[in-house]
Amino acid sequence: MSTSSTRKPVLASPPDQKLPEPVLVIGEALIDLIRRPGEFTDARVGGSPLNVAIGLSRLEVPAVLQTRIGADDHADMIQAHLAENVVALVPGSVTPGRSSTAVATIGGDGAATYEFDIHWALDRTPLGSPALLHTGSIGAVLEPGASVVINTIRVLRDTATISYDPNVRPKLMGECDSARARIESLVCLADVVKASSEDLEWLYPDTDLEVVARGWRDLGPAIVVVTHGETGAYAVGPAAAVRIPAPATDLVDTIGAGDSFMAGLLAALSDADLLGRKHESRLRALDEAALRELLEFAAACAAVTVSRPGADPPRRGDLTVKVSP
Template identity: 30%
Template sequence: MILCCGDALIDILPDGIERPGGAAYNTAILLARLGQRAGLLAGLSHDSGGQRLCKGLKDAGVSFDLCPLSDSPSPRALVTLENGTPRYRFEDTGSAGRQLTFDDLPPLPDSVEALVLGGISLTGDPSATAFETLMAQETSARITLLDPNIRPAAIEDEQAFRDRLDRMIALADIVKLSAEDLSWLEGPGNAEEKAHGFLAHGPGLVCLTLGAEGAVAFTHGTRLALPATKVAETDTVGAGDSFNAGLMAALAQHGKMNRLSVSTMTPETLHAVMETAIRIASESIAHKGASRKPA
């Protein structure tokens, strides 16, 4: 099972429609639609938002048995568009997601082969420390993907957040960054050089997504750039989550669910894996609502 760890929340979209969302939630739903055994590990609420999240998971066939439940409210994200790019304002303080502690997390069953981490769950405590501690505990036993998915409006302490990401990047097998993530982390300059530089910190695979320009992948021996699949753009919310789902599903299909396999993929296998990830991400933007998009 691929376990998606982090945020599950209610998105309030620019048209006023409320939909279940969050990076971990979206990725888990799409993994299930791609035929993978998928699970969610997030703090969920007993409130109406939490009930909607649970229903979406159940309907998609995503396991959420590991999710702690509480009476705290579900987190919410208010989404606006600036020149077609989503911007977020989070209502997360005191939420079921943010209040999650490491002691709330159950032991992971042996069926969990991989962890996907990132999103706003890493922007403030106690949830940020909970998921960092989980990653440090599990990284030797399971493949890990880290997607910082940086939302500056959600960050409580920028230096603490940067320090946490440095530690988690060193633990990760795979790091996926958008061009916006990379710019926020590293500042201006050659994006490919900066992305390639992350390999020196520990990961075996670094993926840089470039929106309509496709994506670039780096291992210690390979650079691979692929274009995006051309589609009519409808809704870019969740495109990065779709990429992560496609990437992890393709790695599973190619039998590359361990650290050594990720770092030593042949160029041909890397091409096939990245092609799937880009196709799933590109197709996802042609549909409204990240967790509703077909795979």
Template identity: 35%
Template sequence: MFVVCGEALMDVYAGESTPTGLSFDARIGGSPFNVAVGLARLGRPVALLTGLSTDSAGERLLTALQDEQVDTSLLLRSDAPSTLSVISLDAHGVPRYAFHGTGAADRQITFDTLPALPPTTRALQFGSYALVVEPVGSALLALAAREHTQRLIAYDPNVRLNVEPDLSRWRALVEQMVAQSHFVKVSDEDLGLLYPGETPEQVAARWLAVGVSLVTVTRGGHGASSWTQSVQVDVPSLPVKVVDTVGAGDTFQAALLTWLDERDKLSATAMASLDRQALEAMLKFASKASSITCSRRGADMPRRNELD
């Protein structure tokens, strides 16, 4: 089983002006929530570990998880409000985010209230802003450190400066998490923010040197790259008519983890031994999944039969 750790929220799309204000279209979301749903749609057993409100948005998120057959036994419910992520899209379909989440339910987890992991847990997925807000950030960092030698740790920074604008804090967090991770997926956009003086190749080499087995960098319309200690592979992106890119990176991560799981490669040793052909196949599988999400509005991730 996968356990995805992080936030669940409502993506609220700002729409057209009305005579009395603005129209909004609220959709279930949050990067870890999306990864969990993406894994479930790709046929993987998965649980989401997050704080979830008992308000109307939280109830809708719960229903969505149940409908997608995501294990909800690790949810911590509270009467704190749900986070709202207000999204506006530019002319190219690229999202801009404004987060409203101070004191929200997905930030309420502490190390003492962390639920016990199911004994069948093979991999933990971390990422996004839950790691830089408290008290949940410290709790999840401690969980990764505790489980590092027992289970696969996967990480996607998914930097959100609207939540935490201090890049030095993000860099410190990323280095902490990388030191605990076996697999890191990161966008070139995040690398440009975090390490403007380094190339993706340099960052990948540095992370591999501290113990990461597999590094993958997504480059949007320019494809993706993966590195192990011995192999480096690039693949182009697939042509697609982009509706928007919300959830594209989350889909890519869910697909990477699915590909590895289907081939029994969910271990540091197995990932480190992947050859060029395997890495190319893995990236092409994830690229196809991501292209499907980009062709639809919102984080509407593909199901396994759409990739066959």
């Protein structure tokens, strides 16, 4: 396979339209080795933060990705996929060694279970002044890279909105108590947090998830969202709370669904001009109608993704919903 490391994505825009500040996404990029009963293994580019960056770019929100990939054929696949989707890599993201992989086994219900081989180290805090910094999953908690992620959040937090998706991976995150403490420390630094019901059930067994969401909100975020798969999503902020049902869709598999929801939520915030620290007071004042609109857009993005195999998030043209500016 020929290398794509010299390909330079260009953020395209109509000549009379100024580009918004690019979003910085930090976290793992890897190859999903997808195994379905009776089929050959299918290799696809994945990683929760990478999927969010791709989802944002397809929704016309420019994104750059800081990650760690090796110098191998898998890295070629990752770089080609990023270039095709107009997501730039932060310099220093390609290093010697092999790229990370995740074996995703698809069950009869379409849900995926994972086995990971992760290599995670980062060079340094990148320069720039993005309107949004998004992180989550393995890259936010696995050392040595996690320390660079935390430092970057602290450096950019005065000017950027911070979003976080814990995307819990119990096999990589150690004991529940220590994982919970680290995740809560990241929630404290974030403005927008999205977690799945499975995440919270592992972190807080036998606890009502709406109680957990309100507790996380009280740690500091402006919005905490809990997704419940086919039953919908719940969001709570300082001024309002709302629950929505999931859109009807034909399920193929759930790979990338949560990442697509996250990208949709962040794109909706961009559409509403709510990204950047200067908009924090408006973000914290969102009423029930505004929260509902954000969730419905995000859920529509996830519904498209689960109707297609693998992490294949939608473009604007695939959606019939929009967010009021």
